[in-house]
C-alpha cells in the first residue's frame with residue numbers, strides 16, 4: 725500500500741481570512757500531494773514498498789542509504805502536513821482561544837504563561853531561516869514540553885519526539901496572502917489552532 729492524500733477535516737475556505745482558500749487548496753492538492761507522489765516513487769519497486777507506512781523514524785531507519793534522503797524529505801513532508809492539517813480548525817468553531825486542562829497547566833509551568841509560550845513559539849517560527857517548521861512537542865519519553873524548529877521537511881518525529889503543535893513556515897504556506905510578512909502569518913495562526921486536538925495529543929504522549 726502506498727501513501728495517500730488524506731482529506732482535510734474542513735473546507736479549503738474554512739480557515740479564512742487567516743489562511744486563504746487558494747493557499748489551502750494549492751498547499752493540500754499540489755504541495756502535500758507532491759510529497760506523497762515523491763515518497764511513493766522513492767519506495768516503488770524496493771523491498772520497502774508498502775512497509776514504510778508507520779512512524780517516520782522507523783521508515784528512515786529501515787530504508788537504505790541511497791533512498792534515505794528522498795524518504796526523509798518526502799515521507800517527512802507527508803507526515804508533517806498530515807499533522808499540520810489535523811491541529812487546525814475554523815476560527816471560533818474549534819479554532820483559536822487557549823488550551824485548557826493538563827496542557828494549559830504544563831504550558832504555564834514551563835513557559836510562565838500562555839502569552840510567553842506564544843512569544844517563544846512565534847520566535848522559533850520567525851527565525852527559522854529559509855524553509856522549515858516550528859513545533860511544540862515532547863521528548864521521546866513524553867517529558868520536557870518545549871518549542872523548537874526544524875529545516876526543510878525534517879521533523880521531531882525523525883528523532884522519535886512527539887510533536888503536539890506544528891506550523892509550516894515554508895513560503896508556499898503563506899506567500900499568496902502574506903508575501904514576505906511571515907510574522908503576520910504566524911499571528912494569524914493563533915486564530916485557527918485546534919487546542920482540543922493539541923490537548924488530545926498531549927494526553928496521548930505525555931509520560
Ligand code: MN3
Pocket residue numbers: 751755805892894896897
Ligand atoms: Mn507545506
